[in-house]
Amino acid sequence: MVMDAANKLGTYIPHFCYHKKLSIAANCRMCLVEVEKAPKPLPACATPVSAGMIVHSHSDKAVQAQKSVMEFLLINHPLDCPICDQGGECQLQDLAVGYGKGESRYEEDKRVVAPKDAGPLVSMQEMARCIQCTRCVRFGQEVAGVMELGMIGRGEHSEITAFVGQTVNSEMSGNMIDLCPVGALTSKPFRYSARTWELSRRKSVSPHDGLGANLIVQVKGGKVKRVLPLENDAVNECWISDKDRFSYEGLDTTDRLTQPMLKQGGEWKEVDWQTALEYVAHGLKNIRHEHGANALAAVATPHSTLEELHLLQKLVRGMGSDSVDTRLRHTDFSSDVTPWLGMSITEFGALNRAFVIGSFLRKDHPLLATRLRTAVKGGAKLSLLSATDDDLLMNVANKLIVAPSEWLSALSQVVVAVAKAKEVAAPAGFEGVQASDAAAAIAASLISGENKGVFLGNAATQHPQAAALHAAAQWIAEQTGAKLGYLTEAANTVGAYIANANSGKAPVFTEAKSAYVLLNAEPELDAHNPQAAIAALNKAEMVVVLSPFKHGMDYADVLLPVSPFSETSGTFVNAEGRAQSFNATVKPLLETRPAWKVLRVLGNILGLTGFDYDTSEAVRDEVLGAGVFDVSAKLNNVSKVALAASTATATGTERIADVPIYFADAIVRRAESLQKMGDSAAPKAHLSTALAQQLGVAEGDRVKVSQGSGSAILVATVDAKLPANAVRVAAAHASTAALGSMFGSITVEKAGEGK
Numbered sequence: 050m051v052m053d054a055a056n057k058l059g060t061y062i063p064h065f066c067y068h069k070k071l072s073i074a075a076n077c078r079m080c081l082v083e084v085e086k087a088p089k090p091l092p093a094c095a096t097p098v099s100a101g102m103i104v105h106s107h108s109d110k111a112v113q114a115q116k117s118v119m120e121f122l123l124i125n126h127p128l129d130c131p132i133c134d135q136g137g138e139c140q141l142q143d144l145a146v147g148y149g150k151g152e153s154r155y156e157e158d159k160r161v162v163a164p165k166d167a168g169p170l171v172s173m174q175e176m177a178r179c180i181q182c183t184r185c186v187r188f189g190q191e192v193a194g195v196m197e198l199g200m201i202g203r204g205e206h207s208e209i210t211a212f213v214g215q216t217v218n219s220e221m222s223g224n225m226i227d228l229c230p231v232g233a234l235t236s237k238p239f240r241y242s243a244r245t246w247e248l249s250r251r252k253s254v255s256p257h258d259g260l261g262a263n264l265i266v267q268v269k270g271g272k273v274k275r276v277l278p279l280e281n282d283a284v285n286e287c288w289i290s291d292k293d294r295f296s297y298e299g300l301d302t303t304d305r306l307t308q309p310m311l312k313q314g315g316e317w318k319e320v321d322w323q324t325a326l327e328y329v330a331h332g333l334k335n336i337r338h339e340h341g342a343n344a345l346a347a348v349a350t351p352h353s354t355l356e357e358l359h360l361l362q363k364l365v366r367g368m369g370s371d372s373v374d375t376r377l378r379h380t381d382f383s384s385d386v387t388p389w390l391g392m393s394i395t396e397f398g399a400l401n402r403a404f405v406i407g408s409f410l411r412k413d414h415p416l417l418a419t420r421l422r423t424a425v426k427g428g429a430k431l432s433l434l435s436a437t438d439d440d441l442l443m444n445v446a447n448k449l450i451v452a453p454s455e456w457l458s459a460l461s462q463v464v465v466a467v468a469k470a471k472e473v474a475a476p477a478g479f480e481g482v483q484a485s486d487a488a489a490a491i492a493a494s495l496i497s498g499e500n501k502g503v504f505l506g507n508a509a510t511q512h513p514q515a516a517a518l519h520a521a522a523q524w525i526a527e528q529t530g531a532k533l534g535y536l537t538e539a540a541n542t543v544g545a546y547i548a549n550a551n552s553g554k555a556p557v558f559t560e561a562k563s564a565y566v567l568l569n570a571e572p573e574l575d576a577h578n579p580q581a582a583i584a585a586l587n588k589a590e591m592v593v594v595l596s597p598f599k600h601g602m603d604y605a606d607v608l609l610p611v612s613p614f615s616e617t618s619g620t621f622v623n624a625e626g627r628a629q630s631f632n633a634t635v636k637p638l639l640e641t642r643p644a645w646k647v648l649r650v651l652g653n654i655l656g657l658t659g660f661d662y663d664t665s666e667a668v669r670d671e672v673l674g675a676g677v678f679d680v681s682a683k684l685n686n687v688s689k690v691a692l693a694a695s696t697a698t699a700t701g702t703e704r705i706a707d708v709p710i711y712f713a714d715a716i717v718r719r720a721e722s723l724q725k726m727g728d729s730a731a732p733k734a735h736l737s738t739a740l741a742q743q744l745g746v747a748e749g750d751r752v753k754v755s756q757g758s759g760s761a762i763l764v765a766t767v768d769a770k771l772p773a774n775a776v777r778v779a780a781a782h783a784s785t786a787a788l789g790s791m792f793g794s795i796t797v798e799k800a801g802e803g804k
Contacts, residue, residue, distance in 0.1 A: 408506020
């Protein structure tokens with residue numbers, strides 16, 4: 050189109066409805082240009098270029114047309130710039146300076162559009178400002194995959210609205226705020242809290258999912274006020290998920306820990322850093338002396354930076370222990386790989402065939418799901434092996450929906466189907482496996498394409514048979530010419546392996562230790578088995594919590610306030626192995642200190658060698674090497690675990706545990722607006738139709754779910770798409786923290802009245 054040609058030449062043509070990532074609408078007419086031999090001005094965004102075409106973008110005729118359009122746009126636009134949240138960064142305001150008149154010829158009353166309620170994130174209070182560019186509508190349909198907004202009415206009565214009684218609930222909805230060229234859609238949490246010119250801007254990296262989205266963090270008065278996407282086509286394009294955008298509210302909550310605290314005689318007392326660190330060092334030395342170095346363990350979440358994890362493992366190993374881990378939700382530790390995407394994010398978006406195993410794709414990886422959605426719209430075929438048939442907002446060509454205990458059996462069927470289709474012998478031990486029609490369809494799909502990928506999601510990685518699932522997926526990938534990859538769980542999952550912070554051979558907390566150091570971890574919500582975690586922590590003689598938040602007051606002995614991502618410098622290594630460093634965006638709150646500094650000083654007090662760092666960059670360079678941060682040599686998806694067949698069928702009732710998108714890490718759990726979203730509602734017990742009938746449970750009944758020594762009373766909901774013997778109960782939520790493992794048997798019974 051003429052617009053694209055102009056962009057390539059660096060020639061600016063004014064526009065509102067055009068956006069390079071959205072389809073062409075040509076409904077604002079602001080980009081009218083003069084094309085030689087055309088009788089009238091034409092819209093640059095919708096006019097294809099042709100050989101020899103001569104276009105004047107700033108001739109008298111073109112500028113006059115653009116000025117006329119601006120006059121029409123302003124007929125009904127309210128003149129409320131002084132109180133508009135978009136003031137100072139408004140496209141309409143900017144273009145009105147160049148193309149608008151000093152005064153309007155129209156004296157009639159301006160139209161008024163009733164405000165709408167779109168939920169806790171997007172404000173639609175000033176829809177009278179809307180110029181009907183339809184960017185928000187097109188974004189929903191084309192990128193987010195769900196049409197949440199639409200246009201009703203005609204002429205001056207046309208308006209953008211949500212569907213009757215509906216709010217905006219997509220995990221990508223905040224991008225509509227960025228796309229709106231006027232102040233019609235604004236950020237509800239940010240609204241009226243600052244002016245754009247009062248904000249300082251800092252670059253940062255998302256601390257949440259494995260994509261590593263690039264962010265612009267906007268700051269005023271030492272507090273984070275807003276988070277926007279920093280465009281990087283190789284990573285997050287120009288989008289970020291709502292989790293990345295609104296989680297900053299969790300940085301400024303009432304339960305921020307701002308002073309070191311010690312528990313003395315059952316009472317918590319605030320102390321200075323020197324006292325707290327000497328107490329920790331003395332306690333760790335004592336336990337090592339009395340119980341041996343192996344009685345010490347460190348547990349961190351993979352949302353911690355590379356520098357923090359490197360120093361944590363260095364500290365633990367310096368004390369003589371090898372117990373350090375970030376894989377809190379894992380159950381199988383026999384794999385020998387460094388999980389990563391297996392390709393670049395750009396290649397992922399260009400896939401022709403994809404087979405995703407064990408993933409709640411939309412909620413675990415919102416931006417990767419967006420890339421895959423675009424590929425599917427372009428003709429790619431997606432196959433799925435999962436325990437749930439959630440709506441991914443894209444066409445799924447083939448799916449195998451079976452209980453988690455049958456995943457290996459289902460993959461074994463795909464192995465046999467691939468062998469049959471390729472006319473090669475099935476691997477030894479697979480003689481008794483019969484491929485179902487769905488498995489054969491997945492095999493056929495993978496064999497037929499060109500750019501192909503087989504991916505293991507969070508649930509597959511956390512599965513009790515994770516290594517066996519990997520071996521089967523690896524064989525399928527090798528035989529079909531596909532690349533094998535992991536959709537990694539957290540911002541620094543790959544970095545944790547590179548920092549050598551994963552040494553455990555069994556699930557964390559399986560073997561109770563005498564002393565635990567917890568970095569950013571809330572085991573009651575982050576561990577695969579909260580019961581075992583809390584039991585181990587309660588038995589320990591000493592538990593040191595390094596966290597930005599007050600938590601673990603029951604089992605902890607020391608609380609050390611460390612910085613969240615916004616108050617420290619560090620590095621995250623994303624799913625594709627891209628190391629991205631960032632600086633602090635605000636100063637640490639009160640007595641909070643960056644965790645790498647705390648660990649460095651603790652190392653010094655303990656008398657350990659190699660803890661003399663002046664900057665976080667020095668720590669990073671020790672791990673990655675100075676200069677170019679190329680970690681590709683350390684990434685390895687090839688497992689030596691033997692391929693094993695399975696024909697197991699599910700017995701008894703088993704649990705499917707997803708981690709809700711807004712409960713995945715400590716910061717998001719405390720983000721007020723995100724906690725008002727539908728995805729943050731208290732978990733329900735999702736029962737299959739067969740199980741609900743068997744128990745005599747109807748939609749909305751209360752049921753008691755039990756695992757091990759714990760139980761929870763939950764509201765039941767019936768999901769016809771679940772496997773017959775499965776109960777879906779979310780993990781990582783306070784109401785289900787008393788339950789046991791994320792996988793395995795679970796008991797469900799109808800709760801009596803009044804329970």
